[in-house]
Amino acid sequence: MALLELKNISKIYGDLKALDNVSIKVDKGEWVAIMGPSGSGKSTMMNIIGCMDKPSMGEVLLDGVDISKESQKKLTDIRRDKIGLIFQQFHMVTYLTAVENVMVSQYYHSMPDEEEALEALGRVGLRERAKHLPSQLSGGEQQRVCVARALINHPELILADEPTGNLDEANENIVLDLFRQLHNEGTTLIVVTHDPEVAEAAQRTIVLEHGRVAREVINENFGK
Amino acid sequence: MTKRKMFLRMITASLLRRRSRMLIALLSIAVGATILSGLVTIYYDVPRQMGAQFRSYGANMILLADGKTEMTSESLEKALGLIPESELVGAAPYRYVRLDMPSRQQSFTGAGTDFEQVLKTSPYFSVEGEYPVNAREILIGREIAETIGAKTGSSLELSYKPAAVISENAEQDRHSGASLSGSAEGFNKVPLTANVELDEEGRIASIEVDASSQTPGIGSMVGTDKAFLDQFIGKTLPLRLSGSGSGSGESEGGDSEDNPAQEVDAVTGATVSSQAVVDALNSAVSSEKAAAIENTEHFTVTGILSTGGEEESYIYMTLKDLQRLTGEETLDVAELSVSADAEELEQYAGAVAESNLGITARLVKRVTRSEASVLGKLQALVFLVTVVVLLLTMICVSTTMMAVVSERRREIGLRKALGASDQSIRKEFLGEGVFLGGLGGILGGILGFVFAQVVSVNVFGSSITLQPLLLPITILASIAIAALSCQLPIRRAVAIDPAIVLKGE
Structure with a gap:
C-alpha cells in the first residue's frame, strides 16, 4: 500500500517549471532514494513531500489523504505527526543540549520525556553525550542526534535531505546503518542525495532531471 | 517532564546560553525601567520635595482663636492632632504682647514662640547669632537692634505692665x-x-x-x-x-x-x-x-533677626519666658507649615473648625496657589520625559529583538519544520520577552530607586522615601513594555519559512 503518492504534480515559479508533471509512489516500509543534479527539482519535491510547500498542480496523497490543498497550519500538523526530518546541515538548536534537542521534537509533537529521549540517543550510540551542547559534538555526532530527533515521535515517514552530505565516510556508514535499522523496523525512508553510494543503500532510486522523473532504478543488491 | 517545564527550560537556556545578545536587550529594558521607576519615584516625591521647598516661603495655614474662646497650648495641641503628623512640617505658636523697655521709656511688640518650630515654619528667618535656647534669652529684630543699639550679648531689661500697657x-x-x-x-x-x-x-x-x-x-x-x-x-x-x-x-x-x-x-x-x-x-x-501681674526681667540678646518684614520690629523670646513675664497662658496665633495641596488644606481647616476647640484655621492662599501651579508643571514635565523614555526603550528592545529573530532565523525555521505552530513560536518569543522584561524590571526597579535617590539628593537636597508598590509596578510595566516591543519581531519570526532549513538555503 502506498504511503505517499505524488500524482502529476507541477511546481511553477514564474516561467520556471521546477517540477513538471511528476508522479511517484512510495510504499509503506519502502526505502527510496531521490537523486539528481542541482536544479533537477529535488529540493522542490522534498519541500512538497515535507509539507513545507504546495504543488501548483496535481495531488499529493499521504496515507491516502490529499494534502495538496491544505492550509499552512494543517500542513504543519501533518508534518509534526507523520514526518521525521533529517537535514544536511544537522540544524540543532545551538543553546540546547543533545537530549534537549531531541526533546524539542517531543515538545511540539506531544509531551517531552527525557527518559525516552535518552533512549533514542542510546539508539544512535550517544547516550553518554546527552548533556553536550552541539558545539561540543562532532558533525557525525550531531547528525546522529538529528536521527534520534527524527525518530523520537515514531513518524510514518522519515525524510532525509542529503543526510551524509557533510559527513566523512565513517560517519556516513554509521548513519546508513541507522537507516538500515529503521528500515528493518518498518519505517518508510525517503533520502534525497546526490551521492550514488547513499542512493545504492536504498531499495529504489528515483532520478530527477529538469523537473521530471528521468528513470527509476531498483537496487538489486539491496539487503545483501 | 511537562510541556511547561520544557518551555521554561528552553527559554532559560536561550537566555543563559546566548548571553551577549540577550544582555543588550536586558540592559535596554533595565535602563528603561531604571529611568521609569526613578522618574515615577520622583514624580510622586516631587510634591513632597517641592512642598518642603515651598514650606521655606513660610506658613501656609494659620490657626487663630475664634474670638469666643482663648487659644491655649492644650487646645492648639488638639487642633494639630487633626492634621496628619507626616504632613505637618511645623507649627509655631505665637503670643504677642506689648513690652516696655524702662531704660529707654519705649515700648515694643514682644512675641513668645517655640524656636524649634519657627525654624520649620519660617525657614527664611535669617539670624545673626543664635536662636534663644535658655530662659531669659531673646532674639530681637534688626530694626529694634538699630534703634536701641543692641548687639548679640547685650542685656536688656523688659517689663510687662498690664496697667501701662x-x-x-x-x-x-x-x-x-x-x-x-x-x-x-x-x-x-x-x-x-x-x-x-x-x-x-x-x-x-x-x-x-x-x-x-x-x-x-x-x-x-x-x-x-x-x-x-x-x-x-x-x-x-x-x-x-x-x-x-x-x-x-x-x-x-x-x-x-x-x-x-x-x-x-x-x-x-x-x-x-x-x-x-x-x-x-x-x-x-x-x-x-x-489682676495681671506687673513684672520686669533682664534678658540677654542671643541673635539679631533679619527678614525684611515686620518681624524686624519684634522681640522674640520663648513662650515659657513670655508666659512667666505676663502670667498668661493664652496664644494669639499659630503658624503652620503643612505639606499638603490646597484641597487637603481646606479639608484640614474644615476639620479644625468642626472640632469645637474654639480655633479657626485660615489658609495662606498666596503660597498654596503658586505651589499647586508649579507642582502641576513639574509633574507634567516628568510625565513627558517618562513617556519619551518608555518609547525609546521600546524602540531599543524592539530593534534588539528584531536582530535576535534574524540571528535565529534558522533555529525558528527548524522549530517550524519540527512541527512548531505559529502559536508556539509566538509563545516562545513572548516568553523570552516577558522573562527579559521581568529581569530588567527587577534590575531597573532597584537601580531606579538609587537613581531617584541621587537625583533627589542633588536636586532637592533631601533623600526620598521608598514606595513599596513601585517595585512590582516597575516589573509589571517592564514586562508589558518588553511584551509590546516583541510584537513586531514575533510577527517576523512567525513569517519565517520552515523550508530554509533544507539544503542550507
Missing part, C-alpha cells in the same frame, strides 16, 4: 456699665487700688478705694473720706487733681484737659495718696486685666 486700652474699657479697677503707687511708693463702676453714660456711678496700705489716719482716709469719694460720682475719666500739674507717676494724667468737670480735690494732708487714687482710676482697666 493698657493706658490706651483703658479708654476702650471705659464704656458704659463697665466695672474698672486700677492701681497706682501712693505714699512711699506703696500701691493702692481703686475700683469704679460706670453708668450708662460712662460716668462714675460708684467708687471703692482700698487704701489700707497707706498711712493710717492720713493716706488711708482716701478710702473712707466720703466727701472725697463723692466728688468722683457723675464725673467721666480721665480725671486730675485740682491744683496739681499734669499727671505724674505711671498714669498719663496729662491727657486730661483743663476742665473743672474732671477735677477732684485732694484729701487734706494726703495729696500723694489722693493723686494715687486719681492715677489708679485713670489707668483703670477692666477688672480681669487689672
Whole structure:
C-alpha cells in the first residue's frame, strides 16, 4: 500500500517549471532514494513531500489523504505527526543540549520525556553525550542526534535531505546503518542525495532531471 | 517532564546560553525601567520635595482663636492632632504682647514662640547669632537692634505692665456699665487700688478705694473720706487733681484737659495718696486685666533677626519666658507649615473648625496657589520625559529583538519544520520577552530607586522615601513594555519559512 503518492504534480515559479508533471509512489516500509543534479527539482519535491510547500498542480496523497490543498497550519500538523526530518546541515538548536534537542521534537509533537529521549540517543550510540551542547559534538555526532530527533515521535515517514552530505565516510556508514535499522523496523525512508553510494543503500532510486522523473532504478543488491 | 517545564527550560537556556545578545536587550529594558521607576519615584516625591521647598516661603495655614474662646497650648495641641503628623512640617505658636523697655521709656511688640518650630515654619528667618535656647534669652529684630543699639550679648531689661500697657486700652474699657479697677503707687511708693463702676453714660456711678496700705489716719482716709469719694460720682475719666500739674507717676494724667468737670480735690494732708487714687482710676482697666501681674526681667540678646518684614520690629523670646513675664497662658496665633495641596488644606481647616476647640484655621492662599501651579508643571514635565523614555526603550528592545529573530532565523525555521505552530513560536518569543522584561524590571526597579535617590539628593537636597508598590509596578510595566516591543519581531519570526532549513538555503 502506498504511503505517499505524488500524482502529476507541477511546481511553477514564474516561467520556471521546477517540477513538471511528476508522479511517484512510495510504499509503506519502502526505502527510496531521490537523486539528481542541482536544479533537477529535488529540493522542490522534498519541500512538497515535507509539507513545507504546495504543488501548483496535481495531488499529493499521504496515507491516502490529499494534502495538496491544505492550509499552512494543517500542513504543519501533518508534518509534526507523520514526518521525521533529517537535514544536511544537522540544524540543532545551538543553546540546547543533545537530549534537549531531541526533546524539542517531543515538545511540539506531544509531551517531552527525557527518559525516552535518552533512549533514542542510546539508539544512535550517544547516550553518554546527552548533556553536550552541539558545539561540543562532532558533525557525525550531531547528525546522529538529528536521527534520534527524527525518530523520537515514531513518524510514518522519515525524510532525509542529503543526510551524509557533510559527513566523512565513517560517519556516513554509521548513519546508513541507522537507516538500515529503521528500515528493518518498518519505517518508510525517503533520502534525497546526490551521492550514488547513499542512493545504492536504498531499495529504489528515483532520478530527477529538469523537473521530471528521468528513470527509476531498483537496487538489486539491496539487503545483501 | 511537562510541556511547561520544557518551555521554561528552553527559554532559560536561550537566555543563559546566548548571553551577549540577550544582555543588550536586558540592559535596554533595565535602563528603561531604571529611568521609569526613578522618574515615577520622583514624580510622586516631587510634591513632597517641592512642598518642603515651598514650606521655606513660610506658613501656609494659620490657626487663630475664634474670638469666643482663648487659644491655649492644650487646645492648639488638639487642633494639630487633626492634621496628619507626616504632613505637618511645623507649627509655631505665637503670643504677642506689648513690652516696655524702662531704660529707654519705649515700648515694643514682644512675641513668645517655640524656636524649634519657627525654624520649620519660617525657614527664611535669617539670624545673626543664635536662636534663644535658655530662659531669659531673646532674639530681637534688626530694626529694634538699630534703634536701641543692641548687639548679640547685650542685656536688656523688659517689663510687662498690664496697667501701662493698657493706658490706651483703658479708654476702650471705659464704656458704659463697665466695672474698672486700677492701681497706682501712693505714699512711699506703696500701691493702692481703686475700683469704679460706670453708668450708662460712662460716668462714675460708684467708687471703692482700698487704701489700707497707706498711712493710717492720713493716706488711708482716701478710702473712707466720703466727701472725697463723692466728688468722683457723675464725673467721666480721665480725671486730675485740682491744683496739681499734669499727671505724674505711671498714669498719663496729662491727657486730661483743663476742665473743672474732671477735677477732684485732694484729701487734706494726703495729696500723694489722693493723686494715687486719681492715677489708679485713670489707668483703670477692666477688672480681669487689672489682676495681671506687673513684672520686669533682664534678658540677654542671643541673635539679631533679619527678614525684611515686620518681624524686624519684634522681640522674640520663648513662650515659657513670655508666659512667666505676663502670667498668661493664652496664644494669639499659630503658624503652620503643612505639606499638603490646597484641597487637603481646606479639608484640614474644615476639620479644625468642626472640632469645637474654639480655633479657626485660615489658609495662606498666596503660597498654596503658586505651589499647586508649579507642582502641576513639574509633574507634567516628568510625565513627558517618562513617556519619551518608555518609547525609546521600546524602540531599543524592539530593534534588539528584531536582530535576535534574524540571528535565529534558522533555529525558528527548524522549530517550524519540527512541527512548531505559529502559536508556539509566538509563545516562545513572548516568553523570552516577558522573562527579559521581568529581569530588567527587577534590575531597573532597584537601580531606579538609587537613581531617584541621587537625583533627589542633588536636586532637592533631601533623600526620598521608598514606595513599596513601585517595585512590582516597575516589573509589571517592564514586562508589558518588553511584551509590546516583541510584537513586531514575533510577527517576523512567525513569517519565517520552515523550508530554509533544507539544503542550507
